[in-house]
Amino acid sequence: MIRTHDVVALSYRAMLLSALIAPVRASGAQPALGGLGRCAEPLLSGAAAKGAAAPVHPERLRETFAPAIVARDWPTVINGYSGTVESTLKAIASSSPAFIMVRDSILGDQKHARKDMLTWIVRPLPSRDSVMSGDVVNQFRPVLVPGGRLAVLQESFRPFGIVVDTTTMSTAEVEAICWSSWSLYRLAGMVNYESVPAALARVEAQTRRWERYQSKGPLQLPHELVLNRLLRRLKGSAARTQFEPPRWDAVLVHPFAGVEFRRAGDGVARTETVALEALGGTVWFADWNRFVGASFVLSSTSGGELGYGGLLRFGGLATAGYVQRRASAGATSRVLLVQLDALRLLANDSNAKRALGLFGVSGEALYGKKQ
Amino acid sequence: MARTVLFLIHGVGQRAPAGSTDPSRDAAASWWKGPVEALLALARAHAPNADFGLNPKPNGVKIVPISYCDVLIEQLERWSGVGDSNVAEVVAKQFPGLGLQFLESLSDISGADAPVFWSKAVDILLYRAFHDRAIRVHVREQIRRALADNSNGGQLPAVAFVAHSLGTAVLHDALAELFLNPQEFGGLVNMDVLAYCSLANVSKVLQNTVNPHESPVRPFGASGLGQARARRFINARHEFDPIPYIGMFKPPWNPASSTFEPRQSSHVVAMDTHSYVEYLRDPRVWGPLFEAVLDVPLSDARLNELIVKHGARPTPPCAAALLDLKTAVQDLATAIDHINPSNVWQAITAFTKGLKAIEDARAQCAASGGVGPLGGGV
Numbered sequence: 001m002i003r004t005h006d007v008v009a010l011s012y013r014a015m016l017l018s019a020l021i022a023p024v025r026a027s028g029a030q031p032a033l034g035g036l037g038r039c040a041e042p043l044l045s046g047a048a049a050k051g052a053a054a055p056v057h058p059e060r061l062r063e064t065f066a067p068a069i070v071a072r073d074w075p076t077v078i079n080g081y082s083g084t085v086e087s088t089l090k091a092i093a094s095s096s097p098a099f100i101m102v103r104d105s106i107l108g109d110q111k112h113a114r115k116d117m118l119t120w121i122v123r124p125l126p127s128r129d130s131v132m133s134g135d136v137v138n139q140f141r142p143v144l145v146p147g148g149r150l151a152v153l154q155e156s157f158r159p160f161g162i163v164v165d166t167t168t169m170s171t172a173e174v175e176a177i178c179w180s181s182w183s184l185y186r187l188a189g190m191v192n193y194e195s196v197p198a199a200l201a202r203v204e205a206q207t208r209r210w211e212r213y214q215s216k217g218p219l220q221l222p223h224e225l226v227l228n229r230l231l232r233r234l235k236g237s238a239a240r241t242q243f244e245p246p247r248w249d250a251v252l253v254h255p256f257a258g259v260e261f262r263r264a265g266d267g268v269a270r271t272e273t274v275a276l277e278a279l280g281g282t283v284w285f286a287d288w289n290r291f292v293g294a295s296f297v298l299s300s301t302s303g304g305e306l307g308y309g310g311l312l313r314f315g316g317l318a319t320a321g322y323v324q325r326r327a328s329a330g331a332t333s334r335v336l337l338v339q340l341d342a343l344r345l346l347a348n349d350s351n352a353k354r355a356l357g358l359f360g361v362s363g364e365a366l367y368g369k370k371q
Numbered sequence: 372m373a374r375t376v377l378f379l380i381h382g383v384g385q386r387a388p389a390g391s392t393d394p395s396r397d398a399a400a401s402w403w404k405g406p407v408e409a410l411l412a413l414a415r416a417h418a419p420n421a422d423f424g425l426n427p428k429p430n431g432v433k434i435v436p437i438s439y440c441d442v443l444i445e446q447l448e449r450w451s452g453v454g455d456s457n458v459a460e461v462v463a464k465q466f467p468g469l470g471l472q473f474l475e476s477l478s479d480i481s482g483a484d485a486p487v488f489w490s491k492a493v494d495i496l497l498y499r500a501f502h503d504r505a506i507r508v509h510v511r512e513q514i515r516r517a518l519a520d521n522s523n524g525g526q527l528p529a530v531a532f533v534a535h536s537l538g539t540a541v542l543h544d545a546l547a548e549l550f551l552n553p554q555e556f557g558g559l560v561n562m563d564v565l566a567y568c569s570l571a572n573v574s575k576v577l578q579n580t581v582n583p584h585e586s587p588v589r590p591f592g593a594s595g596l597g598q599a600r601a602r603r604f605i606n607a608r609h610e611f612d613p614i615p616y617i618g619m620f621k622p623p624w625n626p627a628s629s630t631f632e633p634r635q636s637s638h639v640v641a642m643d644t645h646s647y648v649e650y651l652r653d654p655r656v657w658g659p660l661f662e663a664v665l666d667v668p669l670s671d672a673r674l675n676e677l678i679v680k681h682g683a684r685p686t687p688p689c690a691a692a693l694l695d696l697k698t699a700v701q702d703l704a705t706a707i708d709h710i711n712p713s714n715v716w717q718a719i720t721a722f723t724k725g726l727k728a729i730e731d732a733r734a735q736c737a738a739s740g741g742v743g744p745l746g747g748g749v
Contacts, residue, residue, distance in 0.1 A: 144663065192527075193526055225502075
């Protein structure tokens with residue numbers, strides 16, 4: 001069976017595919033050199049792929065591996081990016097200690113990142129229940145760390161990264177380090193994105209379920225919210241269901257306004273009443289599109305005649321109860337109890353009126369002759 | 372489309388302007404105007420080349436306000452629909468065939484539940500005791516939408532967060548759940564958090580899902596549960612804002628070995644020392660935030676220079692009210708240390724007292740003829 005979030009995930013995947021094919025820089029974008037100076041992302045700064053570092057320029061690498069990216073042949077892309085970065089960085093002729101230290105750090109970390117990405121990416125998506133390390137995904141991004149210093153390889157266990165002193169490096173050295181870093185950052189981001197569309201779809205589906213639960217479900221009063229929270233805490237919930245709305249809710253001492261209908265001669269008599277759902281519950285099903293509820297109700301007319309019975313709710317479509325009341329002469333009367341909200345629905349819905357007709361109540365009875 | 376998304380989330384008491392016909396929607400659509408205007412003004416002055424705003428160009432930095440006041444307001448409306456005496460009239464109009472007699476009974480039954488639900492503190496209760504899960508889902512949905520809308524080239528945009536007051540608890544809880552559940556949130560757990568900025572943090576006292584001192588919503592270099600997710604964690608408090616004392620957020624993170632940046636200000640520029648806007652205007656906040664998000668380098672010397680300049684701003688022209696506020700906050704801080712609130716009910720009581728102290732000071736200042744600038748809500 002195709003579920004809603006599967007369809008949504010497919011649409012996210014289509015969006016991803018079109019994005020992969022399109023160039024990253026959208027039309028009309030204004031190149032701007034930020035505070036990263038010469039290490040600003042070339043796709044944003046507009047730095048052209050020229051010189052000794054050209055092979056690791058993010059745009060050049062993307063073009064080189066475009067067919068594999070579009071085909072989502074990730075092993076080819078990962079190995080291709082890594083190989084190009086390694087060969088290019090090693091080919092930069094330099095005796096600068098600052099460059100060599102940063103270069104070796106990048107090469108060391110990219111070997112681990114490559115291994116992690118290749119290990120992760122071969123797992124089939126439906127059963128891929130883990131994600132890559134966030135350090136692997138984000139560490140290559142050049143950033144400004146506190147104090148305004150430029151750094152690469154910032155990660156949770158290396159909080160300030162490795163500071164890059166661009167003032168002592170040649171243009172080729174800076175470009176090789178920065179372009180390699182931005183390319184590896186983008187590569188890891190693309191690989192990580194493989195599990196994003198399904199996650200986006202799940203979050204959206206969760207939201208829709210909560211919206212249905214909150215907007216269509218029976219109103220819960222504060223004490224009922226507290227009660228249900230306590231009950232659920234006692235029961236506990238599975239890890240995967242902690243993001244979903246509740247499957248059931250208890251109803252307790254919930255007053256409501258209603259109208260009672262009873263046979264009177266050949267017609268129907270209507271009595272306004274205040275009723276109380278003493279104890280009951282609501283159960284949701286069909287992906288929180290439907291619910292049913294049942295409660296034990298007490299009902300009192302303005303004359304103080306107390307009755308008791310049951311109330312049933314069907315997914316917000318109908319709420320009706322059956323109340324038994326001892327009449328003054330000692331006889332027992334049986335009445336149909338309709339909740340005010342349901343009454344509003346009935347008054348506006350011809351089908352509901354017909355349904356109520358099955359109980360022997362005419363539409364006119366709801367609002368007298370005004371309707 | 373933007374390469375970076377800066378999320379802003381609000382605190383308690385965000386309500387629609389008077390006369391609103393759709394209060395929940397209008398509140399969500401308006402609360403952020405003050406904070407956003409403040410940030411944009413600062414960016415114009417200190418990062419004039421940055422493409423930064425609500426609708427930047429594709430490579431810019433986009434501000435996305437996150438709201439949960441709409442959920443709270445809708446709930447309050449539903450409850451008032453049961454219990455408020457005015458509602459009896461509304462229902463009577465909807466059902467003209469009914470007499471008012473039993474509607475009054477209805478009001479009596481459920482209307483006077485507890486006045487606390489109708490005050491500002493009700494937001495804390497509604498989040499912490501009733502609707503936490505729904506609100507976290509609501510917050511994550513807004514994050515999802517922004518991430519989906521701004522993904523480009525098969526890559527998520529980088530993100531940053533600014534949270535104020537109750538928003539620090541809501542956002543922390545929503546993100547902690549996300550980061551700790553990769554099986555549910557997939558690659559979203561690896562969103563690149565350039566900065567996490569909490570203003571008047573109350574997440575600890577309202578601890579809900581995970582202890583904020585240990586959660587993944589912590590700076591790089593700090594130990595805790597799972598992987599640290601914030602490249603930088605800026606935590607700002609004002610010495611004379613009572614709320615952070617109640618908040619009890621005192622993480623053991625070492626700023627020398629982690630990217631935790633605790634910032635405290637003591638200079639009062641508005642009687643509302645809890646103001647979202649005034650927190651943002653402090654260079655201790657916007658300085659590192661802009662450095663992380665807009666790539667504006669900020670040396671220590673430059674930051675100190677900005678702090679001195681900020682400290683030169685005039686204080687509100689009501690010395691007596693200011694003194695009373697400072698005394699009240701110090702008393703409250705001492706009391707908080709003493710009672711060490713360990714549950715949400717104690718926190719709500721203290722929260723109400725703190726807000727009351729600020730309101731009293733503002734009223735006193737106004738009565739003396741010197742009205743301090745009002746902030747962007749609490």
